[in-house]
Amino acid sequence: MPNLILSRLTKTFGVTRALRDVSFTVAPGERIALLGHNGAGKSTLMKIVLGLIPFDGGMATVLGAAPGDRAARRQVAYLPENVAFHPALTGLEQIRTYLRLRGEAARDAMGLLDRVGLADAATRRIGTYSKGMRQRVGLAQALIGKPRLLVLDEPTSGLDPVSRRDFYATLDGLAADGASILLSSHALTEVEARTDRIVILSQGAMVANASLAQLRQQAALPIQMQVRARDGAADMVAESLGGARFNGATVNLNFAPDQKLARLTQVTALGALIEDVEVIPPSLEDIYSHFSKQVRP
Numbered sequence: 353m354p355n356l357i358l359s360r361l362t363k364t365f366g367v368t369r370a371l372r373d374v375s376f377t378v379a380p381g382e383r384i385a386l387l388g389h390n391g392a393g394k395s396t397l398m399k400i401v402l403g404l405i406p407f408d409g410g411m412a413t414v415l416g417a418a419p420g421d422r423a424a425r426r427q428v429a430y431l432p433e434n435v436a437f438h439p440a441l442t443g444l445e446q447i448r449t450y451l452r453l454r455g456e457a458a459r460d461a462m463g464l465l466d467r468v469g470l471a472d473a474a475t476r477r478i479g480t481y482s483k484g485m486r487q488r489v490g491l492a493q494a495l496i497g498k499p500r501l502l503v504l505d506e507p508t509s510g511l512d513p514v515s516r517r518d519f520y521a522t523l524d525g526l527a528a529d530g531a532s533i534l535l536s537s538h539a540l541t542e543v544e545a546r547t548d549r550i551v552i553l554s555q556g557a558m559v560a561n562a563s564l565a566q567l568r569q570q571a572a573l574p575i576q577m578q579v580r581a582r583d584g585a586a587d588m589v590a591e592s593l594g595g596a597r598f599n600g601a602t603v604n605l606n607f608a609p610d611q612k613l614a615r616l617t618q619v620t621a622l623g624a625l626i627e628d629v630e631v632i633p634p635s636l637e638d639i640y641s642h643f644s645k646q647v648r649p
């Protein structure tokens with residue numbers, strides 16, 4: 353059974369339809385990226401899953417219970433976008449405090465900090481930590497009680513590429529242990545290789561729910577091919593391929609993905625007239641903007 357089930361979830365704030373009929377599930381061990389422009393409904397969805405705000409219609413089941421139920425709350429962890437800790441406490445003291453508040457053994461603190469790569473800095477004051485380190489204290493805190501669903505609101509915003517990679521590596525380990533992860537982000541490039549499925553919200557409606565490979569296929573955006581002609585052959589190549597010339601010897605072609613092989617065959621047939629060929633698939637930004645522009649009526 354999925355750890356999270358959302359079915360036709362709807363939420364309205366006055367005249368704003370923050371969520372419209374949103375349905376998707378998150379299975380144990382699955383990492384889902386929730387993407388969308390500002391105001392798309394990501395935080396609203398997370399708040400509903402956490403039981404912080406009610407919803408108007410549809411259904412939400414969190415670990416077999418209603419959002420916010422004791423049973424659900426015990427097994428769900430949340431990491432807000434900007435975590436704030438007491439700067440005078442060390443990482444170890446802070447996590448010990450949280451463990452005590454949760455009624456867990458304070459001696460587990462070092463193990464949690466080790467898990468997020470903070471063992472070496474555990475006895476340093478949080479005031480001396482970098483943003484990436486503070487974010488990892490947040491993750492250590494979220495791991496208290498072995499949650500089965502982690503809800504992470506833009507967990508890597510403001511982190512450098514190395515901290516970001518480390519953060520995702522920790523998440524990979526948690527997912528491998530069976531935890532479900534729902535994280536929001538603004539960038540498809542970032543979640544590309546680090547999540548199993550991508551859910552895109554646009555003005556409260558879900559416009560995509562698939563793996564990146566499937567989204568690529570569904571979007572069917574044009575492929576670009578740059579064909580470099582040998583000296584003096586550019587005009588001939590441009591004419592026989594029907595493409596536009598640019599930068600002197602290069603001919604630019606744009607075509608639908610299902611024409612790729614036919615186009616390559618055409619180019620190969622020109623043999624000695626061709627110096628080189630480059631096939632450029634649509635970028636992740638193109639794919640994201642293709643979906644995030646779609647709005648359901």
Ligand SMILES: Nc1ncnc2c1ncn2[C@@H]1O[C@H](COP(=O)(O)OP(=O)(O)OP(=O)(O)O)[C@@H](O)[C@H]1O
Nearest residue numbers: 365368369370388389390391392393394395396397
């Ligand atoms: N408490 C509220 N009262 C009124 N409108 C709200 C409230 N909370 C959210 N909204 C509106 O609901 C819509 C969805 O907001 P939400 O915060 O869920 O978007 P988001 O995708 O998380 O955006 P961001 O990326 O900026 O965090 C927005 O139009 C927002 O203005």
